[in-house]
Amino acid sequence: MNDTIASIATSLGISAISIIRVSGIDAIKIVNKIFKGKDLESVPSHTIHYGHIKYQEEIIDEVLVTVMRAPKTYTMEDVVEINCHGGISATNKVLEILFLNGIREANPGEFTKRAFLNGRIDLVKAEAVMDLINSETEKERKVAINNLQGNSSNLIRKLRQSLIDIISNIEVNIDYPEYEDIYEVTMKDLEVKILEVKNSLQKIIREAEDGKMIKDGITTAIIGRPNVGKSSLLNRLLESEKAIVTDIPGTTRDIVEGTILISGIKLNIIDTAGIRETSDKVEKIGVKKSLEVLDNADLVLLLLNNNEKLTQEDYELLDKVQDKKAIIVVNKNDLVTKIDLRELKNDNIIYINTIEDNGIDALKEKIKELFNLEKFETSNYNYITNTRQLSKIKECLNIIKDIEIGIQNEIGLDMLEIDLKNIWNTLGSIIGENYDEELLDELFSKFCVGK
Ligand code: GDP
Numbered sequence: 001m002n003d004t005i006a007s008i009a010t011s012l013g014i015s016a017i018s019i020i021r022v023s024g025i026d027a028i029k030i031v032n033k034i035f036k037g038k039d040l041e042s043v044p045s046h047t048i049h050y051g052h053i054k055y056q057e058e059i060i061d062e063v064l065v066t067v068m069r070a071p072k073t074y075t076m077e078d079v080v081e082i083n084c085h086g087g088i089s090a091t092n093k094v095l096e097i098l099f100l101n102g103i104r105e106a107n108p109g110e111f112t113k114r115a116f117l118n119g120r121i122d123l124v125k126a127e128a129v130m131d132l133i134n135s136e137t138e139k140e141r142k143v144a145i146n147n148l149q150g151n152s153s154n155l156i157r158k159l160r161q162s163l164i165d166i167i168s169n170i171e172v173n174i175d176y177p178e179y180e181d182i183y184e185v186t187m188k189d190l191e192v193k194i195l196e197v198k199n200s201l202q203k204i205i206r207e208a209e210d211g212k213m214i215k216d217g218i219t220t221a222i223i224g225r226p227n228v229g230k231s232s233l234l235n236r237l238l239e240s241e242k243a244i245v246t247d248i249p250g251t252t253r254d255i256v257e258g259t260i261l262i263s264g265i266k267l268n269i270i271d272t273a274g275i276r277e278t279s280d281k282v283e284k285i286g287v288k289k290s291l292e293v294l295d296n297a298d299l300v301l302l303l304l305n306n307n308e309k310l311t312q313e314d315y316e317l318l319d320k321v322q323d324k325k326a327i328i329v330v331n332k333n334d335l336v337t338k339i340d341l342r343e344l345k346n347d348n349i350i351y352i353n354t355i356e357d358n359g360i361d362a363l364k365e366k367i368k369e370l371f372n373l374e375k376f377e378t379s380n381y382n383y384i385t386n387t388r389q390l391s392k393i394k395e396c397l398n399i400i401k402d403i404e405i406g407i408q409n410e411i412g413l414d415m416l417e418i419d420l421k422n423i424w425n426t427l428g429s430i431i432g433e434n435y436d437e438e439l440l441d442e443l444f445s446k447f448c449v450g451k
Contacts, residue, residue, distance in 0.1 A: 109447025211383025
């Protein structure tokens, strides 16, 4: 942390400008050495200056340099941002000159890591920075910015505060039993407190499902016998020609994917190879993959052919999706109806044809209904979706189970206090009050360079 780091903060390619970010104790001094213009060491903080980057006496680029002095910067260190011309050559040359002057190349996420280590943001906010950068939809952005604003961190802090209140009370009771005017915590108090914390944590876990839907979308598998129209449906949904449509059974041998938005939620659609008995080696692999996709899907669109009677293979597929969220999509309704679905007793049947684009809107409506997507219109977007954070919350819930058993078995408050501290610590590790280096390295290595 004592050295000065630099990296390109914008993506490297042909563009009007590129920004090189420099952070650390020598940031201003070193950039000043290679800058032809005002003396950057004597300019006020948070000001921007026109000039040139030079190497020996050669002018390398015409730039604007922003000088920001600690502590009111992203990293809480001195930060200089060099706006140089975009494109690979000018940007790389300026960066190279910085390295020649003793600045080290920043690791992925190192600026944000410094912001965390210097106490400007907690770990939940740091992770939200990456989520914000990775956001693909409006709703993902809303969740990320809420976390970056500290909504989830504040909730965790509130829970920790309420735990520390009872922990400190128990400790006083244990350490100073002779003080009669100090409130004595009862098992009942503990029970009430634990229930409060448990309810809050369970709410986070419940809502995380919705948060995850916003972040990861709904994995949707289109399955069905060969030639029922799976690729045609995918194309209709994607409104493009991504999958290859032919009338030769078994054409979609691998997995084709695409994403559309329904009510702002991503539907990650996977068109699978037609599932059928086959002796073709390549097709067999496709069928195996299709069955795996089916297992992992949040939603299955099981396609049937309106123009044919149900086959044994259709029955087997209907059987496979019994325990899944599935919509039975009866395609080719432009042709004579030969299928008979009366025996299925299923409410989730939609008739479509992909030739005339008939029934596709009804299918989208059904998906909305099945996943209750309307609720996201009025959501407050306060979700914890990060796997690391959620696993810590689950850890806390497990400790709570132990406490509940302890309360039932009437073990002493002094013993239960250890568990309470454990929860307090585990909640602390969510926001990064305690951490180990390995975790930080792992976490920030997933960041992009320059952030
Ligand atoms: P897949 O093997 O299940 O992916 O099926 P495809 O999408 O490749 O379609 C197989 C054949 O059925 C093609 O000749 C399509 O043009 C035809 N097809 C697809 N959808 C419809 C439809 O709604 N009506 C009619 N009449 N033909 C369709």
